[in-house]
Amino acid sequence: MWLKHDFFSGVRDVAPILLGIAPFGAISGAAAVGAGLSPEVAFGMSVLIFAGASQLAAVQLISGGASVLVVVLTAAVINLRFMMYSASLSPYLGKLPAAWKALAAYLLVDQAYALAVSRFASEEGPREEPESSRSRGLYFLGAGSALWVVWQACTAAGILLGARVPEGLSLEFVIPLTFMALLFPAITDRPTAAAALAAGLVAVAAEPLPLNLGLVTAAAAGVLVGMLAERKG
Amino acid sequence: MSAAGIWLTVIVIGALTFALRFSFLALFGRGELPGLLERLLVPLPAAVLAALVVPALFYTGGSLDLSLSNERLVAGGLAAVVAWRTHSVLLTIGTGMGILLLLQVVF
Numbered sequence A: 001m002w003l004k005h006d007f008f009s010g011v012r013d014v015a016p017i018l019l020g021i022a023p024f025g026a027i028s029g030a031a032a033v034g035a036g037l038s039p040e041v042a043f044g045m046s047v048l049i050f051a052g053a054s055q056l057a058a059v060q061l062i063s064g065g066a067s068v069l070v071v072v073l074t075a076a077v078i079n080l081r082f083m084m085y086s087a088s089l090s091p092y093l094g095k096l097p098a099a100w101k102a103l104a105a106y107l108l109v110d111q112a113y114a115l116a117v118s119r120f121a122s123e124e125g126p127r128e129e130p131e132s133s134r135s136r137g138l139y140f141l142g143a144g145s146a147l148w149v150v151w152q153a154c155t156a157a158g159i160l161l162g163a164r165v166p167e168g169l170s171l172e173f174v175i176p177l178t179f180m181a182l183l184f185p186a187i188t189d190r191p192t193a194a195a196a197l198a199a200g201l202v203a204v205a206a207e208p209l210p211l212n213l214g215l216v217t218a219a220a221a222g223v224l225v226g227m228l229a230e231r232k233g
Numbered sequence B: 001m002s003a004a005g006i007w008l009t010v011i012v013i014g015a016l017t018f019a020l021r022f023s024f025l026a027l028f029g030r031g032e033l034p035g036l037l038e039r040l041l042v043p044l045p046a047a048v049l050a051a052l053v054v055p056a057l058f059y060t061g062g063s064l065d066l067s068l069s070n071e072r073l074v075a076g077g078l079a080a081v082v083a084w085r086t087h088s089v090l091l092t093i094g095t096g097m098g099i100l101l102l103l104q105v106v107f
Helices: A003-036 A039-048 A051-063 A069-078 A081-093 A098-105 A110-122 A130-161 A172-187 A189-207 A213-232 B003-027 B035-041 B044-058 B071-086 B090-104
Strands: none
Touching: A003 A039, A003 A110, A003 A130, A003 A172, A039 A051, A039 A130, A051 A069, A051 B003, A069 A098, A069 B003, A069 B035, A081 A098, A081 A110, A081 A130, A081 A172, A081 A213, A081 B003, A081 B035, A081 B044, A098 A130, A098 B003, A110 A130, A110 A172, A110 B044, A172 A189, A172 B044, A172 B071, A172 B090, A189 A213, A189 B044, A213 B035, A213 B044, B003 B044, B044 B071
16 A cells, blocks of 8 residues: 555656657667667666666767767766756655655656646645655656656667657657646746746747757746846745 | 777766756755755746747747747647646647647648
């Protein structure tokens, strides 16, 4: 009975989102073997790194003959956003036992963050109670595990079969639509609305920046504007 | 790069990525967050989510497209109304993908 209701709420809520990550997983597996990596490395990468954008960049750089340092630094910069997510979730998950937090950290991908923070930020009630911390932890682990299983399965399929994702279907558009549905619950007042507006505008302007830096820049601008709006009241 | 070099690269990236993900979760377990950091975190989810959505509507094939012939902008704009009114992931995906496919078939 330790797998209580909250774990499965996480699995249920993440279900439609899995549709968006499935083709991306297959593409990342197929790209790795396509670039000449062995199937073992391609799958090992997906388990050890578990972050699609940085995996694709690493594959491209390795096959282009880049040095270890360049590949590692590039991947680290692309994944800087996870530090932001970690900070953002710490008020909700910070009080859990260390082993839970380590597992949650391993599963902290964009979709798990977006789903969890959208739910946690819009819910009422005290953050401090151990019971609610546990329930949030289980919810996060449910969503994260489902994402993990589907991602690994699709990566394996991509490695073994190659990626034959039907192009006309534009399945990758599912991903921004997911984040869109999760955005509105996170807008709870004027400052959060101002933050979203500013971040959206800056993100469009900063999109040409390399290494996912547009996302970090836009988030920083949004936070700044949100805090100014808060101060004005 | 040798096979051992590739494995080394993958393991180091994996370790660094985990460290970035665990950073604040690990540090701020028992005590409270510093005041400034806590205030920074309030608008962060809305900012991150908006930054993940908006460029995907305005950029097609790597270039900015502000016109109404940008199918993703039209489909995304209508899906945004559904997202705003319902907060439902499933209905938002259904609306956005449905309209996108319709536009691609019709035009």
